[in-house]
Amino acid sequence: MNFELLFQLLLNGLIVGTLYGVVAMCFVLIYKSTQIVNFAQGEFLLIGAWVCYAFLVEMSLPFWLGFLFTLLFMMAFGIILQMVVLRPMIGEPIISVIMVTIGLSIFFQAATKWIFGATTASYPQVFETRSINLLGMQIETAYIMSFVISLFIMAGFYWFFKYSKLGLAMRATAFDQQVAQSLGISVKTVFAMSWAISALVSGIAGIVIGMVNGVSSALSVIGIKVFPAVILGGLDSIVGAIVGGVIIGLLENTAEFVDGQYLNWGNLFSIAPFYVLIIILCIKPYGLFGTKDIERI
């Protein structure tokens, strides 16, 4: 057995998995506060990556400025999307809202292809790419950067929901909208802000992946990988989203290893997470971290 390859793949899995975790958190954020299943989450990454590309390449802005403008753009994008498209859907049947987000996903796919073309583009070199040696394994600096940024975002989420006023208000709204209003919280603001934060953080994830793999419509595939991650973790749990993301990342790479070394079926890595998802849901229907209401006895 090729242990070196296995460890290398597991390390990759961990790094990619934390990134899945970040996107899964964004998905859960929207689901928790607005009860909307956002099928367009992957396209948020796509838009973030392309907009940043436009700032950096077409307008030749320095990286930090282009990055900052992209964040502002994504924030405004999230708010406007919520206000214009999703606010009027409040109170409509769940299935209608789901159809709307699927529609958005298709629309953004098409729109980015139309505006930016269908070929893969790459960012100007921002960081020096080289491999460093960690415990005998080769890791590219870009991967390390991605891992560090993911951890940073997770810590930011933790702080935001634990200590910031808006974060508490978002949790309160997720728990009980009427009570939130009785406390003077504007549910409209909370909804708009959850879309804004979700779009912004997804945009960062899109840029990070874009730096490693280049920018192309393949980015939105993450939006699909996020489903096993969030369902695994429990749709309403942020911690679960992270754990689910990491598990999916590890699974993919283990499947890749087994497939490459023994089975030679090809592409096992992309379906393995879904098989495991089904098995776990048979055992724990609410996901690993999904909560039912606290019952007081």
Added chain:
Amino acid sequence: MAEPARKTDTAQPMLSVNNIEVVYDEVILVLRGVSLEVPQGKIVTLLGPNGAGKSTTLKAISGLLKTEDGEVTRGDINFMGQQIANGNPEDIVRSGLFQVMEGRRIIEDMTCIENLRLGAYTRKDKGVKDDIEMVFEYFPRLKERTGLAGYLSGGEQQMLAIGRSLMARPKMILLDEPSMGLSPLLVKEVFGIIEKINREQGITMLIVEQNANFALKVADYGYIMESGKVVLDGTRDELLNNEDVKEFYLGGGSEERKSFKNIKSYKRRKRWL
């Protein structure tokens, strides 16, 4: 000091509800002309049986009616010189009027302190930390509970709900059935604290209750509602001495009440009404 104050406050009550009519879902008429007044610094209670429209009256005042598809279709509500009927709940909270909803309604997946900090959501000043301490002084047992609020006992949750309202630094609190589901001993404790808060913080209160015994102990004035209308009102003493109130709301305080015959007649009369 209390007596002269009583005479001057006839001028302009802090809150006045004038002949309001409330309709849910555009068709269900629930309040049919309710009027009441709450003078500054006082405790006023609103009593009545299940379904009388007490909670609806409070929600009409706090604006939460909107969240249930209800609307004030007639009359007006005046709070400190402002018209607030059909206003936004957020604006009304910001103007200093805070409702503690029926059934406590704390955020169960948060700790006590997080719940308290949420109460201060509309505030911008730096005094939130001190106010958390102030709430813990009124409700010392909350301080020891560091876990999730969902695991608190019913009484502690009610205390947290009241404490959370204090965090908003309101001028007036609307309390909906604070005694609900609590043992008589706890009800006594909670009402004692409510009275203390009113006295020390000068916060005006409108308390909805089914437990008239306790409510009238702390209230200065009371209204009694039945099927969407105020049927009786008066000062605490007037209500305490009113025969009908004694019979229907105070569980008949007099000695004869204990005889079997009278209980039967009480039941019979209730059915006639």
